[in-house]
Amino acid sequence: QVQLVESGGGLVQAGGSLRLSCAASGRSFGTFSMGWFRQAPGKEREFVAAISGSGGATYYAYSIVKGRFTISRDNAKNTVYLRMNSLKPEDTAVYYCAAAEAKSLPVGVREYSYWGQGTQVTVSS
Numbered sequence: 001q002v003q004l005v006e007s008g009g010g011l012v013q014a015g016g017s018l019r020l021s022c023a024a025s026g027r028s029f030g031t032f033s034m035g036w037f038r039q040a041p042g043k044e045r046e047f048v049a050a051i052s053g054s055g056g057a058t059y060y061a062y063s064i065v066k067g068r069f070t071i072s073r074d075n076a077k078n079t080v081y082l083r084m085n086s087l088k089p090e091d092t093a094v095y096y097c098a099a100a101e102a103k104s105l106p107v108g109v110r111e112y113s114y115w116g117q118g119t120q121v122t123v124s125s
Contacts, residue, residue: 002026002099002114009095009119012087016123020082022097022116030054033100034073034080035112038093038121045096049082050105059105087123094118 008020022034035050049060049071058071068087073080080097098112106112 002029002032004097004099004114004116006095006097006116006119009121011122011124014088014123014125016087017083017085018087018121020084020095020097020119020121022080022082024078024080024099029078030075031101032114033102033105034071035098035100035106036071036080036082037096037098037109038091039096039118040093043093045109047107047109048095050107051080052105053103057105059107061107084121087121089123089125092121092123094120 003025004022006022030053033052036048037045038048039045047061051058051071051073055073068085070083096118097116099114100106100112
């Protein structure tokens with residue numbers, strides 16, 4: 001089992017920045033690919049970014065991110081991060097981190113076995 005706890009969400013003005021953190025406990029953190037997803041009210045959960053177990057590979061939903069977000073991880077701290085810059089009101093959503101027992105970089109919700117409870121990000125115009 002892996003437990004995931006997100007933090008770092010909040011209210012920010014358009015153009016601002018936030019860094020989300022996801023702390024993991026349980027089984028070997030470095031063996032999991034990690035992903036960030038988001039879900040806005042009335043919409044399906046969507047993929048944002050993923051990072052491999054070693055941190056050497058990343059993948060983004062560029063239609064969403066467009067170079068504004070950066071995913072990273074610190075395996076010594078069992079933590080994955082999502083740095084978000086140039087935030088827009090359309091980035092408002094609950095952001096979730098997730099863990100997948102995969103060597104690839106999964107983008108589908110069903111490919112992830114473990115989920116955090118989510119952290120709210122609200123971007124005001």
